[in-house]
Amino acid sequence: MNSGSSRMDIRSITDEAGRRQAFALFREAMLGIGDLGRSSPEAEARFLRDGKPFGGYEGDVLRGVVNGYDSSVILPGGERVSHLSVTHVGVSPEASRRGIARRLLADQLHRARADGYVVAGLRASDPRIYGRYGYGVASWSVRQDIDLTRTRLAAGTSREGIRIVDARESFELFRKIADTDPKPRAATLSRWDGWWSMQEYRTAHGTTPHHAVVFGQQGRERGFLRFHVEPSENWFTSSRRTVIVDDLVAHDGEAWRALNGHLFGQDILHRVVFPSRPVDDPLPLLLDNPRALEISDQRDESWIRPLDLKALLSARRPGGTRDVILAVEDDLFPENAGIWSVGPAGAVKSPGKPAVSVTISDLATLLFGAQSAAHLAASGRLVADCEGAVEDLDRMFETSRKPHSGISF
Structure with a gap:
C-alpha cells in the first residue's frame, strides 16, 4: 500500500487482543525486545493492563503505536505533578517515514493535556527525535563502576540496620519503601503496577541469581537495594566477580551509606556496577580511594514535555x-x-x-x-x-x- 499518513486513523486500543497486537508491533519495530507474551502471557497481560495505547490504522491494518502509563513526577522543591509515562513508540518497518509516529505522538500529547496531565515524559531510544515535539532533557545519569579490590569504605561508615530479604518475594515491601521516600530527587517518578510487574518478571526469570537487602526496623524500612550477578563462565574462579545494581532507594544518608556498605561487605566480590546514578552522586566521598570508582557513560535520562x-x-x-x-x-x-x-x-x-x-x-x-x-x-x-x-x-x-x-x- 503506497499510502501517506493523511489516511491514517488514530484509535484508542482498549481490548486485550489489541494491546497484545500493539505491543507486538512495537517489538517488531525495536528489533531487540523479546516476546514476553510467548514466555508468560500472564505477565504480559499484567504489564499492558493499565496502559493507554493508541494505534495508527490504515483501514484495519495497524501501522504504528504509542502507549502511556499514569504516574507522577517530583519537581525541584518537592511538589508532585501528574505525568504521562510515554513508551512503546513504534512504527511497522513496512510503513516507516510516512509521518505516522509524528501524528501519533502529537495526538497523544493533545489527549494527555485534555485529560489533565501537567507533563508527559519518556526515555528516548534516539535523542534526535523528541525535541521537535517539545520534550527537553530533564535529568542526566552516569554509570559507576567500583573496583572493590582497590578501595574500602571511608572510616565511620556502618552497615548496621541491613536485613537480607528474598529478591523475588519482597516486591510489596520494595514498593512501599519507594512510595514513602520523603525527599526524592527531582525527576523521580511514581512507579505504576505494570512497571513493578516487569521487575518481578525479570527477577523471576533472570539467568543469574538476584539478591536484595533492606535498611531499617521491620515495618519502618527506609531503603532497599536490589542487584544481580553478572554472567560468568566460572563464577568461583573468576578474577572479576561482578554484580549489577538494579535499584537503589534510600530515604536518607544513613540508609544510603548502609546499603552501599552492604556491597563492600561481600568478600567474594571484585566489582560493582551501578548502570544509572545521578551526575552529582556522593559515592566518591564514601571511598578511601576515589580513583577506584570509574564514572562514565553520561547520558540523557528523563525527557519531559510540559x-x-x-x-x-x-x-x-x-x-x-x-x-x-x-x-x-x-x-x-x-x-x-x-x-x-x-x-x-x-x-x-x-x-x-x-x-x-x-x-x-x-x-x-x-x-x-x-x-x-x-x-x-x-x-x-x-x-x-x-x-x-x-x-x-x-x-x-x-x-x-x-x-x-x-x-x-
Whole structure:
C-alpha cells in the first residue's frame, strides 16, 4: 500500500487482543525486545493492563503505536505533578517515514493535556527525535563502576540496620519503601503496577541469581537495594566477580551509606556496577580511594514535555526575589506559548516586554534543574534581552541536587 499518513486513523486500543497486537508491533519495530507474551502471557497481560495505547490504522491494518502509563513526577522543591509515562513508540518497518509516529505522538500529547496531565515524559531510544515535539532533557545519569579490590569504605561508615530479604518475594515491601521516600530527587517518578510487574518478571526469570537487602526496623524500612550477578563462565574462579545494581532507594544518608556498605561487605566480590546514578552522586566521598570508582557513560535520562505550563510553573515554586518575564515558544499548545511573568508569587500571562526567550523544551530543562540558565544562554538555547535576567533565572530555579529518576520504562 503506497499510502501517506493523511489516511491514517488514530484509535484508542482498549481490548486485550489489541494491546497484545500493539505491543507486538512495537517489538517488531525495536528489533531487540523479546516476546514476553510467548514466555508468560500472564505477565504480559499484567504489564499492558493499565496502559493507554493508541494505534495508527490504515483501514484495519495497524501501522504504528504509542502507549502511556499514569504516574507522577517530583519537581525541584518537592511538589508532585501528574505525568504521562510515554513508551512503546513504534512504527511497522513496512510503513516507516510516512509521518505516522509524528501524528501519533502529537495526538497523544493533545489527549494527555485534555485529560489533565501537567507533563508527559519518556526515555528516548534516539535523542534526535523528541525535541521537535517539545520534550527537553530533564535529568542526566552516569554509570559507576567500583573496583572493590582497590578501595574500602571511608572510616565511620556502618552497615548496621541491613536485613537480607528474598529478591523475588519482597516486591510489596520494595514498593512501599519507594512510595514513602520523603525527599526524592527531582525527576523521580511514581512507579505504576505494570512497571513493578516487569521487575518481578525479570527477577523471576533472570539467568543469574538476584539478591536484595533492606535498611531499617521491620515495618519502618527506609531503603532497599536490589542487584544481580553478572554472567560468568566460572563464577568461583573468576578474577572479576561482578554484580549489577538494579535499584537503589534510600530515604536518607544513613540508609544510603548502609546499603552501599552492604556491597563492600561481600568478600567474594571484585566489582560493582551501578548502570544509572545521578551526575552529582556522593559515592566518591564514601571511598578511601576515589580513583577506584570509574564514572562514565553520561547520558540523557528523563525527557519531559510540559503540557499545562501554568500548572507546572505554579507547582515549581520559583525562588529569588524578582519576577522574570519570559517569551515561551510552543508550536503544539497556544495556551503555553506567549509572554509569562514568573516569580516567587507564581506565574501569569503578561503584557510586559520579555527579558528572556526560550522554547518549551529548553524551559523544561531549566525548570527541572538539568541545566542552568547560564549554560542554556551560553549554548544559544536561551536568549536574554535584559542584563541580569540569566542570573535572576538561576536564582529562581536553583537546585541543591541534580535531578535523577533511576528507572527506565
